[in-house]
Amino acid sequence: MSKLATTLRQPQQLVDEGLAPSAALPELEKVAARYAVALTPHVVSLIDPSNPNDPIALQYVPSAKELESESHERADPIGDAARSPVEGIVHRYPDRVLFKLVHVCAVYCRFCFRREMVGPGKDSALSAEVYAKALGYIREHSEIWEVILTGGDPLMLSPRRMAEVMSDLAAIPHVKIIRIHTRVPVADPARVNEEMVAAFRVSGATTWVALHANHARELTDDARAACARLVDAGIPMVSQSVLLRGVNDNPAALEALMRAFVECRIKPYYLHHGDLAPGTQHLRTTIEEGQQLMRTIRGRLSGLCQPDYVLDIPGGFGKSPIGPGYLSHDRDERAESRYRIVDYCGDVHLYPPKS
Protein backbone atom coordinates (compact mmCIF):
# COMPACT_ATOMS: atom_id res chain seq x y z
CA MET A 1 0.00 0.00 0.00
CA SER A 2 1.42 3.43 -0.91
CA LYS A 3 1.83 5.87 1.96
CA LEU A 4 -1.17 8.12 2.65
CA ALA A 5 -0.85 11.87 3.00
CA THR A 6 -3.01 12.31 6.11
CA THR A 7 -3.99 10.61 9.35
CA LEU A 8 -7.20 8.54 9.11
CA ARG A 9 -9.79 9.62 11.70
CA GLN A 10 -13.17 8.59 10.28
CA PRO A 11 -14.60 5.07 9.91
CA GLN A 12 -15.53 5.87 6.30
CA GLN A 13 -11.82 6.50 5.58
CA LEU A 14 -10.98 3.10 7.09
CA VAL A 15 -13.54 1.47 4.79
CA ASP A 16 -12.19 3.40 1.78
CA GLU A 17 -8.66 2.16 2.55
CA GLY A 18 -9.82 -1.45 2.89
CA LEU A 19 -9.10 -1.53 6.64
CA ALA A 20 -12.70 -2.25 7.65
CA PRO A 21 -15.66 -3.83 5.82
CA SER A 22 -18.40 -1.43 4.71
CA ALA A 23 -20.99 -3.56 6.53
CA ALA A 24 -19.30 -2.63 9.82
CA LEU A 25 -19.62 1.11 9.18
CA PRO A 26 -22.74 1.84 11.33
CA GLU A 27 -21.20 0.17 14.39
CA LEU A 28 -17.78 1.72 13.83
CA GLU A 29 -19.44 5.14 13.67
CA LYS A 30 -20.87 4.42 17.15
CA VAL A 31 -17.41 3.41 18.43
CA ALA A 32 -15.79 6.52 16.92
CA ALA A 33 -18.43 8.75 18.51
CA ARG A 34 -17.28 7.46 21.92
CA TYR A 35 -13.54 6.79 21.54
CA ALA A 36 -11.07 8.69 19.36
CA VAL A 37 -9.70 7.08 16.21
CA ALA A 38 -6.42 8.01 14.50
CA LEU A 39 -4.05 6.01 12.32
CA THR A 40 -1.05 7.88 10.95
CA PRO A 41 0.10 7.17 7.38
CA HIS A 42 3.12 5.40 8.89
CA VAL A 43 0.91 3.03 10.91
CA VAL A 44 -1.44 2.40 7.96
CA SER A 45 1.56 1.41 5.83
CA LEU A 46 2.34 -1.40 8.33
CA ILE A 47 -1.09 -3.03 8.16
CA ASP A 48 -1.80 -5.99 5.91
CA PRO A 49 -5.47 -5.36 4.99
CA SER A 50 -5.85 -8.93 3.71
CA ASN A 51 -5.20 -10.30 7.22
CA PRO A 52 -8.25 -9.90 9.49
CA ASN A 53 -6.00 -10.65 12.49
CA ASP A 54 -3.18 -8.30 11.60
CA PRO A 55 -1.45 -7.42 14.92
CA ILE A 56 -0.99 -3.78 13.94
CA ALA A 57 -4.61 -3.38 12.80
CA LEU A 58 -5.86 -4.93 16.07
CA GLN A 59 -4.13 -2.15 18.00
CA TYR A 60 -5.56 0.78 16.03
CA VAL A 61 -8.56 -0.13 13.85
CA PRO A 62 -11.74 0.19 15.93
CA SER A 63 -13.96 -2.84 16.50
CA ALA A 64 -17.67 -3.19 17.28
CA LYS A 65 -16.52 -5.22 20.32
CA GLU A 66 -15.59 -1.90 21.96
CA LEU A 67 -19.31 -1.23 22.40
CA GLU A 68 -19.46 -4.12 24.92
CA SER A 69 -18.34 -3.30 28.45
CA GLU A 70 -18.00 -5.70 31.34
CA SER A 71 -18.96 -4.83 34.89
CA HIS A 72 -15.39 -4.54 36.24
CA GLU A 73 -14.34 -2.04 33.59
CA ARG A 74 -14.12 1.61 34.58
CA ALA A 75 -13.53 5.01 32.97
CA ASP A 76 -10.41 5.70 35.08
CA PRO A 77 -8.99 2.17 35.45
CA ILE A 78 -5.74 3.06 37.19
CA GLY A 79 -7.24 5.71 39.45
CA ASP A 80 -5.45 8.84 38.21
CA ALA A 81 -8.21 11.11 39.56
CA ALA A 82 -7.88 9.71 43.10
CA ARG A 83 -4.19 10.69 43.17
CA SER A 84 -4.37 14.10 41.48
CA PRO A 85 -3.62 16.95 43.94
CA VAL A 86 -3.83 19.61 41.20
CA GLU A 87 -4.96 19.44 37.58
CA GLY A 88 -2.34 17.87 35.32
CA ILE A 89 -0.44 16.10 38.15
CA VAL A 90 -0.82 12.54 39.46
CA HIS A 91 1.19 11.95 42.66
CA ARG A 92 0.92 8.24 43.36
CA TYR A 93 4.39 7.37 44.68
CA PRO A 94 6.51 9.54 47.00
CA ASP A 95 9.45 10.31 44.71
CA ARG A 96 7.75 10.88 41.36
CA VAL A 97 4.77 12.46 39.66
CA LEU A 98 3.02 12.14 36.32
CA PHE A 99 2.71 15.46 34.52
CA LYS A 100 -0.08 15.16 31.94
CA LEU A 101 0.75 17.92 29.49
CA VAL A 102 -1.54 17.11 26.57
CA HIS A 103 -4.67 15.09 25.95
CA VAL A 104 -4.03 14.20 22.33
CA CYS A 105 -1.96 11.46 20.67
CA ALA A 106 -0.60 10.76 17.19
CA VAL A 107 -2.61 7.52 17.13
CA TYR A 108 -5.39 6.20 19.35
CA CYS A 109 -4.87 2.70 20.72
CA ARG A 110 -8.00 0.56 21.03
CA PHE A 111 -6.93 -0.64 24.50
CA CYS A 112 -5.95 2.78 25.89
CA PHE A 113 -6.22 3.02 29.67
CA ARG A 114 -6.96 6.76 29.36
CA ARG A 115 -9.39 6.40 26.46
CA GLU A 116 -12.07 8.40 28.27
CA MET A 117 -9.61 11.28 28.80
CA VAL A 118 -7.76 11.53 25.47
CA GLY A 119 -8.88 12.51 21.99
CA PRO A 120 -9.43 15.51 19.75
CA GLY A 121 -12.62 16.56 21.58
CA LYS A 122 -10.66 17.08 24.83
CA ASP A 123 -8.54 20.13 25.71
CA SER A 124 -5.42 19.60 23.64
CA ALA A 125 -2.95 21.05 26.17
CA LEU A 126 -2.95 22.52 29.68
CA SER A 127 -3.84 26.21 29.89
CA ALA A 128 -1.04 28.58 30.98
CA GLU A 129 -2.68 28.90 34.41
CA VAL A 130 -3.06 25.15 34.96
CA TYR A 131 0.49 24.57 33.74
CA ALA A 132 1.86 27.18 36.20
CA LYS A 133 -0.08 25.61 39.10
CA ALA A 134 1.18 22.13 38.24
CA LEU A 135 4.76 23.39 38.01
CA GLY A 136 4.27 25.14 41.36
CA TYR A 137 3.17 21.85 42.93
CA ILE A 138 6.36 20.14 41.72
CA ARG A 139 8.46 23.05 42.97
CA GLU A 140 6.86 22.93 46.44
CA HIS A 141 7.37 19.17 46.89
CA SER A 142 11.06 18.56 47.42
CA GLU A 143 10.51 14.77 47.54
CA ILE A 144 9.77 14.76 43.79
CA TRP A 145 12.94 13.39 42.19
CA GLU A 146 11.40 12.29 38.89
CA VAL A 147 8.77 13.87 36.64
CA ILE A 148 7.12 11.63 34.06
CA LEU A 149 5.71 13.52 31.08
CA THR A 150 2.67 11.72 29.78
CA GLY A 151 -0.80 12.51 28.55
CA GLY A 152 -1.84 11.92 25.80
CA ASP A 153 1.52 11.91 24.11
CA PRO A 154 3.93 14.70 25.08
CA LEU A 155 5.60 14.48 21.67
CA MET A 156 2.50 16.14 20.23
CA LEU A 157 3.97 19.38 21.60
CA SER A 158 6.13 21.42 19.26
CA PRO A 159 9.89 21.15 19.84
CA ARG A 160 9.84 24.80 20.94
CA ARG A 161 7.19 24.15 23.62
CA MET A 162 8.89 20.92 24.66
CA ALA A 163 12.15 22.83 25.19
CA GLU A 164 10.33 25.34 27.43
CA VAL A 165 8.76 22.57 29.53
CA MET A 166 12.05 20.73 29.84
CA SER A 167 13.94 23.82 30.99
CA ASP A 168 11.15 24.77 33.45
CA LEU A 169 11.45 21.32 35.04
CA ALA A 170 15.24 21.14 34.96
CA ALA A 171 15.39 24.51 36.76
CA ILE A 172 13.76 22.91 39.85
CA PRO A 173 16.74 21.77 41.96
CA HIS A 174 15.19 18.53 43.32
CA VAL A 175 13.97 17.30 39.90
CA LYS A 176 16.80 15.10 38.70
CA ILE A 177 15.03 12.85 36.18
CA ILE A 178 12.56 13.74 33.43
CA ARG A 179 11.01 10.67 31.83
CA ILE A 180 9.03 11.07 28.62
CA HIS A 181 6.43 8.43 27.76
CA THR A 182 5.67 8.27 24.07
CA ARG A 183 4.36 6.20 21.17
CA VAL A 184 5.49 8.73 18.55
CA PRO A 185 8.80 7.04 17.53
CA VAL A 186 6.75 4.08 16.23
CA ALA A 187 3.58 5.99 15.21
CA ASP A 188 5.11 8.98 13.43
CA PRO A 189 8.90 8.59 13.50
CA ALA A 190 9.63 11.73 11.47
CA ARG A 191 8.35 13.80 14.41
CA VAL A 192 11.46 12.76 16.37
CA ASN A 193 13.59 15.22 14.43
CA GLU A 194 16.78 17.00 15.44
CA GLU A 195 14.89 19.88 17.03
CA MET A 196 12.83 17.52 19.18
CA VAL A 197 15.91 15.59 20.25
CA ALA A 198 17.69 18.85 21.10
CA ALA A 199 14.67 19.92 23.18
CA PHE A 200 15.04 16.79 25.33
CA ARG A 201 18.59 17.66 26.36
CA VAL A 202 18.69 19.97 29.34
CA SER A 203 21.26 20.78 31.94
CA GLY A 204 20.26 20.12 35.52
CA ALA A 205 18.26 16.93 34.87
CA THR A 206 18.70 13.62 33.07
CA THR A 207 16.16 12.74 30.38
CA TRP A 208 14.91 9.21 29.80
CA VAL A 209 12.47 8.16 27.10
CA ALA A 210 10.02 5.27 27.55
CA LEU A 211 8.78 3.92 24.22
CA HIS A 212 5.38 2.25 24.00
CA ALA A 213 5.30 -0.50 21.35
CA ASN A 214 3.58 -3.88 21.34
CA HIS A 215 4.72 -5.76 18.25
CA ALA A 216 8.13 -6.16 16.60
CA ARG A 217 6.70 -5.00 13.26
CA GLU A 218 6.19 -1.53 14.80
CA LEU A 219 9.99 -1.21 15.01
CA THR A 220 10.43 -0.38 11.33
CA ASP A 221 13.63 1.02 9.87
CA ASP A 222 12.19 4.54 10.31
CA ALA A 223 11.19 3.85 13.91
CA ARG A 224 14.63 2.37 14.65
CA ALA A 225 16.26 5.44 13.15
CA ALA A 226 14.10 7.70 15.35
CA CYS A 227 15.16 5.74 18.45
CA ALA A 228 18.79 5.85 17.33
CA ARG A 229 18.60 9.66 17.11
CA LEU A 230 17.56 9.72 20.77
CA VAL A 231 20.07 7.17 22.03
CA ASP A 232 22.92 8.66 19.98
CA ALA A 233 22.14 11.99 21.67
CA GLY A 234 22.83 10.31 25.01
CA ILE A 235 19.20 9.74 26.01
CA PRO A 236 18.66 6.30 27.57
CA MET A 237 15.50 4.45 26.55
CA VAL A 238 13.25 1.86 28.17
CA SER A 239 10.20 0.10 26.77
CA GLN A 240 6.59 -0.27 27.80
CA SER A 241 4.26 -2.81 26.21
CA VAL A 242 0.75 -3.99 26.91
CA LEU A 243 0.00 -7.70 26.79
CA LEU A 244 -2.71 -7.90 24.12
CA ARG A 245 -4.73 -10.83 22.87
CA GLY A 246 -3.94 -11.54 19.23
CA VAL A 247 -1.07 -9.04 19.16
CA ASN A 248 1.71 -10.33 21.39
CA ASP A 249 0.15 -13.07 23.56
CA ASN A 250 2.34 -15.84 22.16
CA PRO A 251 6.01 -16.61 22.93
CA ALA A 252 7.28 -15.94 19.38
CA ALA A 253 5.68 -12.48 19.16
CA LEU A 254 6.80 -11.48 22.65
CA GLU A 255 10.30 -12.81 22.03
CA ALA A 256 10.63 -10.91 18.73
CA LEU A 257 9.40 -7.69 20.39
CA MET A 258 11.81 -7.87 23.34
CA ARG A 259 14.75 -8.75 21.09
CA ALA A 260 13.88 -5.84 18.78
CA PHE A 261 13.89 -3.42 21.73
CA VAL A 262 17.31 -4.56 22.89
CA GLU A 263 18.69 -4.39 19.34
CA CYS A 264 17.54 -0.74 19.32
CA ARG A 265 19.34 -0.10 22.65
CA ILE A 266 16.02 0.07 24.50
CA LYS A 267 15.90 -1.85 27.78
CA PRO A 268 12.62 -3.79 28.16
CA TYR A 269 11.00 -2.32 31.26
CA TYR A 270 7.29 -3.05 31.68
CA LEU A 271 4.91 -5.58 30.19
CA HIS A 272 1.55 -4.29 31.43
CA HIS A 273 -1.38 -6.55 32.04
CA GLY A 274 -4.30 -4.95 30.16
CA ASP A 275 -6.10 -2.35 32.27
CA LEU A 276 -9.84 -2.52 32.90
CA ALA A 277 -10.62 0.23 30.41
CA PRO A 278 -14.15 0.19 29.02
CA GLY A 279 -14.74 -1.86 25.87
CA THR A 280 -11.32 -3.55 25.93
CA GLN A 281 -12.25 -6.98 27.24
CA HIS A 282 -11.62 -8.68 23.86
CA LEU A 283 -7.98 -7.52 23.95
CA ARG A 284 -7.16 -8.65 27.51
CA THR A 285 -5.58 -11.99 28.43
CA THR A 286 -5.84 -13.77 31.76
CA ILE A 287 -3.10 -13.19 34.33
CA GLU A 288 -2.28 -16.93 34.21
CA GLU A 289 -1.62 -16.65 30.47
CA GLY A 290 0.67 -13.69 31.11
CA GLN A 291 2.59 -15.60 33.78
CA GLN A 292 3.03 -18.60 31.50
CA LEU A 293 4.40 -16.32 28.76
CA MET A 294 6.85 -14.79 31.21
CA ARG A 295 8.04 -18.29 32.23
CA THR A 296 8.53 -19.17 28.58
CA ILE A 297 10.53 -16.09 27.69
CA ARG A 298 12.66 -16.48 30.84
CA GLY A 299 13.73 -19.85 29.43
CA ARG A 300 14.42 -18.53 25.93
CA LEU A 301 15.75 -14.98 26.09
CA SER A 302 18.79 -13.19 27.44
CA GLY A 303 18.30 -11.45 30.78
CA LEU A 304 18.60 -8.15 28.92
CA CYS A 305 15.30 -8.96 27.17
CA GLN A 306 13.21 -9.58 30.33
CA PRO A 307 10.54 -6.98 31.20
CA ASP A 308 8.66 -6.86 34.49
CA TYR A 309 5.09 -8.14 34.09
CA VAL A 310 3.00 -5.65 36.10
CA LEU A 311 -0.58 -4.85 37.00
CA ASP A 312 -1.80 -1.36 37.79
CA ILE A 313 -4.08 -1.92 40.75
CA PRO A 314 -7.50 -0.35 40.08
CA GLY A 315 -8.25 2.61 42.34
CA GLY A 316 -4.87 4.34 42.08
CA PHE A 317 -2.79 2.01 44.30
CA GLY A 318 0.08 1.75 41.81
CA LYS A 319 1.80 -1.05 39.96
CA SER A 320 2.73 -4.43 41.38
CA PRO A 321 4.79 -7.14 39.73
CA ILE A 322 2.60 -10.16 38.93
CA GLY A 323 5.11 -12.38 37.15
CA PRO A 324 5.54 -16.04 38.12
CA GLY A 325 7.36 -16.83 41.37
CA TYR A 326 10.52 -18.92 41.28
CA LEU A 327 11.22 -19.31 45.00
CA SER A 328 9.14 -21.15 47.62
CA HIS A 329 9.69 -22.98 50.92
CA ASP A 330 9.99 -26.71 51.28
CA ARG A 331 9.91 -28.78 54.49
CA ASP A 332 11.35 -32.30 54.57
CA GLU A 333 10.12 -35.11 56.85
CA ARG A 334 12.28 -33.80 59.76
CA ALA A 335 10.49 -30.46 59.32
CA GLU A 336 13.69 -28.77 58.18
CA SER A 337 13.02 -25.79 56.05
CA ARG A 338 14.68 -25.32 52.68
CA TYR A 339 14.02 -23.21 49.65
CA ARG A 340 12.67 -24.65 46.43
CA ILE A 341 14.00 -22.76 43.43
CA VAL A 342 12.80 -23.31 39.87
CA ASP A 343 15.39 -22.96 37.09
CA TYR A 344 14.81 -21.56 33.61
CA CYS A 345 13.93 -25.06 32.27
CA GLY A 346 11.22 -25.50 34.93
CA ASP A 347 13.28 -27.99 37.01
CA VAL A 348 13.14 -27.68 40.80
CA HIS A 349 16.23 -27.49 43.06
CA LEU A 350 16.66 -27.18 46.82
CA TYR A 351 18.69 -24.46 48.45
CA PRO A 352 19.66 -24.33 52.13
CA PRO A 353 18.56 -21.48 54.39
CA LYS A 354 21.34 -19.47 56.01
CA SER A 355 22.38 -21.24 59.25
Ligand code: SF4
Ligand atom coordinates in the same frame (compact mmCIF):
# COMPACT_ATOMS: atom_id res chain seq x y z
S1 SF4 B 1 -0.58 6.56 22.78
FE1 SF4 B 1 -0.90 6.08 24.97
S2 SF4 B 1 -2.34 7.66 25.74
FE2 SF4 B 1 -2.41 7.69 23.45
S3 SF4 B 1 -4.09 6.32 22.89
FE3 SF4 B 1 -2.24 5.05 22.90
S4 SF4 B 1 -2.13 4.19 24.99
FE4 SF4 B 1 -3.59 5.93 25.04
